[in-house]
Amino acid sequence: MRIATWNVNSLKVRLPHVLEWLAIERPDVLCLQETKQEDKVFPYAELEAAGYHAIHNGQKTYNGVAILSLGEMSDVVRDIPDLDDPQKRVIAATVDGVRIICAYIPNGQSIDSDKYQYKLRWLSFLQRWLKEELARYPKLALLGDYNIAPDDRDVHDPVAWKDQVLCSEPEREAFLNMVGLGLADSFRLFDQAERSFSWWDYRMMGFRRNLGLRIDHILLSAPLAERCTICRIDKTPRKLERPSDHAPVIAEFS
DNA sequence: ATGGCTTGAGTGTCAAGA
Numbered sequence: 156m157r158i159a160t161w162n163v164n165s166l167k168v169r170l171p172h173v174l175e176w177l178a179i180e181r182p183d184v185l186c187l188q189e190t191k192q193e194d195k196v197f198p199y200a201e202l203e204a205a206g207y208h209a210i211h212n213g214q215k216t217y218n219g220v221a222i223l224s225l226g227e228m229s230d231v232v233r234d235i236p237d238l239d240d241p242q243k244r245v246i247a248a249t250v251d252g253v254r255i256i257c258a259y260i261p262n263g264q265s266i267d268s269d270k271y272q273y274k275l276r277w278l279s280f281l282q283r284w285l286k287e288e289l290a291r292y293p294k295l296a297l298l299g300d301y302n303i304a305p306d307d308r309d310v311h312d313p314v315a316w317k318d319q320v321l322c323s324e325p326e327r328e329a330f331l332n333m334v335g336l337g338l339a340d341s342f343r344l345f346d347q348a349e350r351s352f353s354w355w356d357y358r359m360m361g362f363r364r365n366l367g368l369r370i371d372h373i374l375l376s377a378p379l380a381e382r383c384t385i386c387r388i389d390k391t392p393r394k395l396e397r398p399s400d401h402a403p404v405i406a407e408f409s
Numbered sequence: 410a411t412g413g414c415t416t417g418a419g420t421g422t423c424a425a426g427a
Contacts, residue, residue: 164426165416189426191417216417217425262427270425302427321427354427357414368427400415400427 156251156408158184160298160371161392162259162354162401166190166221169399170198172392177205180389182405183225184250186257186298190219197221212246220246220257220299228255238280245281247288253379254292256285258299263320271320274302278329285336295376297338300401302370305330305340309369311350321370339380341373341406342388353388354401362393373406382408 159182163169166187177185190197190213197211202223212233213219220243222228228248235245247256258281263274289295303326307313316322334340342351352367361367375383386406393402 168416189416262425264425264427319427356427359413361414370427397415 156184156253157182157405158186158253158255158296158298158373158407159403159405160186160188160257160300160373161403162188162300162371162399164189164191164399164401166198166219167192167196168397170201172395172398174201174205176389176392176403177207177223180403180405181225184255185223185403186255187221187223188219188257188259188300190221191216192219210246210248212243214241214243218243218259220244220259222246222248222255222257224248224250224255226251235277235280235284237284238277240277244277249292252294254288254295256288256295256297256299258297258301260299260301260303262302263326265320266318266323268320275325275329278326282329282332282336285333285338289336289376293376294378295338296379296406297333297374298404299372300370301330301372303327303330304368304370305372308349309352311352311366311368316368321368333374337377338374339377339383341375341380341383341386342369342404344380344383345386351388353404355393357400371401371404373404375406375408379408384409
């Protein structure tokens with residue numbers, strides 16, 4: 156099974172890239188973040204024509220998450236239960252016996268911002284819910300834009316980013332807490348090129364200069380991690396005209 | 410230098426992203 160995650164930064168703008176990428180890669184599951192649209196305008200028909208089932212948890216302008224899959228989805232959950240949050244950041248479903256959770260974790264803006272406090276609180280609710288989901292679904296994958304660079308290896312300039320949002324200790328601790336539930340960072344199960352990133356700033360020629368961060372992740376529960384054969388970042392779509400600032404991340408397990 | 414792009418909203422120019 157091949158599963159992937161991609162922050163598309165507006166599905167309206169990026170639908171051609173997504174359809175092209177699906178045609179080439181044919182992943183069993185693709186999780187999308189930042190669709191930035193309401194459910195009523197979500198492109199169900201175009202995705203169905205491409206062979207994909209789709210579920211969406213959207214809102215106007217901001218956020219919005221979706222799961223696309225070749226197989227049927229069941230037990231769909233939208234939003235983190237018990238967290239009163241108008242922002243559409245989570246959708247989950249079961250595909251071929253694997254629990255897929257698609258998350259767009261808050262950015263946090265800066266560590267002295269209210270949004271940073273919201274991010275940490277949001278992460279604590281995610282942690283609690285993940286524990287329950289893992290008990291119910293031993294084969295579980297959490298895919299998405301975490302807005303956390305877990306390690307200095309995941310940062311183009313660790314000195315400049317030290318203690319900044321996306322790299323701060325509380326955020327990295329939240330990431331490690333998820334690992335502590337028995338989830339593995341699939342990317343780090345394998346040897347990877349140095350300076351591997353999943354996001355590059357649109358400004359300052361960030362992509363061409365590889366000034367990036369690795370903030371999009373696929374965490375796998377033990378039964379899936381044991382059978383994981385590859386995890387890679389596909390930089391190809393980042394080179395297209397009008398790209399998303401994020402690249403897709405793909406993991407495969409037997 | 411708190412900028413630099415990109416998107417959505419909406420027709421001014423700002424909020425938000427990371």
